[in-house]
Amino acid sequence: MELLRKLFSGIMLTLLLISMLGLMFNIQPVKASGTIYIRADGSIDPPTAPIQRDGDIYTFTDNIYDEIVVEKSNIIIDGAGYTLQGSGSGTGFWLYGMNGVTIKRSNIQGFSYGIALSHSFYNSLSENTIINCTLMGIGVWSSSHNIISNNSITNNKYGVHLSDSQSNTISENIVANNSIQGVGIDSSFYNTLAGNNIINNGWGESGLLEELSGVHLCYSSNNTLRNNRMAGNRYNFMVSGRVLSHFFQDVDESNTVNGKSIYYFVNRRNAEVPFDAGYVALVQSYNITVKELELKNNGHGILLFNTTNSEITNNSIRNNTYGVFLWYSSNNTISGNNVTNNVSGIRLEDSPSNILSGNSVTNNGLGIGLSSSSNNVLRNNIIADNSDNFRVEGSVLLDFIQDVDTSNTVDGKPIYYWINRQNEEVSPSAGYVTLVNCTNITVKNLGLDNEAIRLFFTRNSTIAQNTVTNYLYGDGGIWVSNSSNNNVYGNNITNGWFGIYLDSSSYNTIYGNTIAGILEVGGITLSGSSYNNVHDNTITDGLGLWLWGSSNNMITQNTVDANSWYGGLQISGSSNNVIYHNNFVMNRDQIYISDSVNVWDDSYPSGGNFWSNYTGIDEFSGPNQDEPGSDGIGDTPYIIDEDNQDRYPLMNPWKKATFMASDVVRTTDDLNVREGPGLSYAVIDTMIKGNEGVVLSGPIEADGYNWWYINYSVGVVGWSAENWLELAPTPPSSPQNFVYWAEGAIEWAMNRLGRNDWSGLCMRFVANAFMQKEHEPAGYNAIDGAREFYRFDQDPNGWLKAPKGALIF
Structure with a gap:
């Protein structure tokens, strides 16, 4: 389950958890050749650089086309309006371990990083223009008490970014038109952002969604924001983290998003958010009302963290990363909201016992998602046209205990979210199906778009002949978790991230399914699952069979064709599986295997698998492939790795056998019996x-x-060709069957009617049914007997009116 959450179930959660310490912010700038140095002794190297020194003041006298590395503290560098020009890489000004340096009035452009500070303190960056840097305008790592003020930082990838830094001040800057982000504060504390204009950032290219923002506070705490204007950014303002302290920020309503105030409540009680709000966060708050607001273009429309007993009602929430996000929050009511065009509509994480009712959740990436959140009540929610309409995630049974009835709909069809049900069949009208701790449930003949069928802690159930298609990043076409002894067969699954996914599940049978166009994880994936039987499935045009940490499974008679990227068979940490009579055809990678030892054939002469890239020949036969004559098996093994080989690779694709061992067959014409399998015998x-x-x-x-x-x-034993064989017909019923049914009919009359004087009629019916010719339908007499028997049960005085053919046996 953890693996799924890291991959796919957890895409929305990943957006919140990933820190921006990745590629952009862990890579320190690298010096390039031709670099200018201001040495620790104050000298300029090379001395021909167009920089004039006057004590501790260094002034540009011309444009400079190299990087500058500052090795002296407590100096002033005055660009005097000249340009420091890069060639698309390197760092304009690079300070490491420097203190008290002022850099001002420089035009810095065309580097990877405009100005970079690392482990540097009490420096000042002011009145600079920083443009067209391929990574970052200003980057600050592990540094404190620096001032970044009155700069114009535009048209870079990232504007200003602080990482692992504290007590810095970013003020009165123009941060605009940076393609990914304006200002990012990552794992940093007690910094101040004041009076900045942060506009039109995050529109230039794709990135992690929380990065496409004006201001993002990530894994940071106790930062102060005052009088910042955020407007026209893809997502104006966002706060993310994992623990409560990450959401302790001092952000007052003097900050605005698209002209509306930010209301960031911390430790507030019994209040209502004012009508002019453009962003709302409730942190460790109680009994707050948020109603009739328009909240758009932020990281969160409404964020609740560790908040209880609050009401979110009748709001319009659109074009945010998250529409409504609850984390560690309970006993709240979310009702009557219009949540549309967000990446995630309504998301609950570790938030139990909330009420979601009467919301319209449409055209989002994820509609409503409940993760590790139990005992929530959902009523009358309209969930439609989302890439993934409704999802419940968790790792233990309690996480899946929800009160969700059929008044909730997805794409106009009712949600069937069943808990502790048994011996029932889901209606074919269902638009969504999840079975939790259920037994002997049938899910059959459903047509689902953008939805998976999900089983959690469920047993002895049947998922058959359903069509699941067009979902974007759901848990899978059919998702089976911690479940056993289920049959999944005859389903058609296309165009999704997962096909059939077994997680920590055993003794299930997966057969006869057609799976195509899977994008992310295998068409059929077994993760931590054992003793399953996977056979006669077809997986094409996407990703094939994947086994992760799974053992003792039977994988037979599957066709895995034309898949990409480890598309045939991927096996990791999975041993003692038996894999034979499969066709691996023209996959980009037929097999990837690690830390696994498995069985790859059914011995001789049954054989192993067909591998379309096998280059061996077939000139011999026998268990050791050393006897004259071909036998349809390659003369040399198909080597997978040093621990795995298919000893008997098939020369032609496996076809499902016409007969099975112990079948009774008969000849359809005169037929030779030979000593061996071939015309040469x-x-x-x-x-x-x-x-x-x-x-x-x-x-x-x-x-x-x-x-x-x-x-x-x-008494003859030998080999015959299939073309002149057929299954022998089943012999006619034996006399014992007549006795059995006759006794059963009399017993029925006694138990049902309370009398035995109709036993003659029962006997007459059974006798007539058996007085038919072999292979012909029952005669009219048998039907008459059935009519009489049927009508007596319904109306003793009107049996002659019984419909013809109303057989009860």
Whole structure:
């Protein structure tokens, strides 16, 4: 389950958790050749650089086309309006371990980083223009008490970014048109942002969604924001973190988003958010009302963290990363809201016992998501046209205990969220199905768009002949978690991130499913799952069969064709699986395997798997492939790695056998019986048309025929070609069957009618039913008997009116 959350179930959660200490912020700037140094002794290296020194003041006298590394503290560098020009890489000004340095009036452009400070303190960056840097305008790492003021920082990838830094001041800057982010504060504390204009950032290119913002406070606490104007950014303002302290910020209503005030309540009680709010966060608050607001274009429309007994009602919430986000919050009511065009509509994380009612949640990425949040009540919510309408996630049974009835709909169809149900069938009208701790439930003939069928802690149920398609990042077409002894067959699953996913589940049978166009994880994936039987499935045009930490499974008779990126078979940490009679055809990577030892064939002559990239030949036969004559099996093994090999690779794609061992077959024409499977073997005898025999083994393909090893009833044992064989018909019912049904009919009359004087009629019906010719339908007499029997049960005086053919047996 944890693996799924890291991959896919947890895409929305990942957006909140990932720190921006990644590629952009852990890479320290690198010096380039031609660099100018201001040395620790105050000298300029090289001395020909157009910089004039006057004591501790360094003034540009011309434009400079190199990087500058500052190695001296307590100096002033005055750009005097000149340009420091880069060539698309390197760092304009690079300070490491420097204190008391002022950099001002410089035009800095065309570097990877405009100005970079690391482990530096009490420096001042002011009145600079920083543009067109491929990574960052100003980057600050592990530094404190610096002042960044009155700069114009535009058209970079990131504007200003602080990481692991504290007590810095960012004020009166223009931060605009940076393609990913304006100002980012990451894992940093007690910083001040004041009087900045942060506009039109986050529109230039794709990135992590929380990065596409004006201001983002991530994993940071106790920062102060005053009089900042955020407008026109893709997402104006966002706060994210993992623990309560990350949400302790001092942000007052003097800050605005698109001209409306930010209301960031911390430790507030019994209040209502004013009508002019453009952003709302409730942190460790109680009994707050948020109603009839328009909240848009932020990281969160409404954020609740560790907040209780509050009401979110009748708001319009759109175009945010998260529309409504509850974390560690309980006993709140979210009702009557219009939540649309957000990346995630309504999201609850570790938040139990809330009420969601009467909300319209449409055109979001995720509609409503409940993660590790139990005992929430959902009523009359309209969930439609989201990429993933409704999802419940968790790792223990309690996480899935929710009160969700059919008054909730997805795309106009009712939600069936069943808990502790048994011996029932889900209505074909269902638009969403989740079974929690259920037994013997049937889910059949459903057509689901953008929804998966989910089983949690469920047993002995059947998921059959459903069509699941067009979901974007749901848990999967069919998701089976901590469940056992279920049958999943005949389903058609297309165009999603997962096909059929088994997580920590055992003794399930997955067969006869068609899966195509899977994008992220295997068409069929077994994760931490054992003793399952996966057979006769077809997986194409996406990703194939994946086994992670799964053992003792049977993988047979599947076709895995034309898949990409480890598309055939991916096995990691999975041993003692038996894998044979599968077709691996033209996959980009037929197999990837690590830390696994498995069985790859069914011994000789049954054989192993068909691998389309096998280059061996077939000139010999026998268990050691050293006997004359081909047998449809490669003469050399298919080597997978040093611990795994298919000893008997098939030369042609596996076809499902016409017969099985112990089947009774008969000849459809005179048929030769040979010593071996092929035309080169001697004829032992010839069976005339109609001879019967028992299949012992096979088939083996040779000389264009499938050969079966048969023990004929006349005492001849040998190999015959399939083309002139068929299953022998089942013999007619034995007399014991007549006695059985006759006794059953009399018992019915006694138990149902309380009398035995109608037993003659019962006997008459059974006798008539058995007085038919072999292979012909029951005659009119048998039908008449059934009519009489049926009508007596319904109306003893009107049995002659019974509909013809109303058979009860």
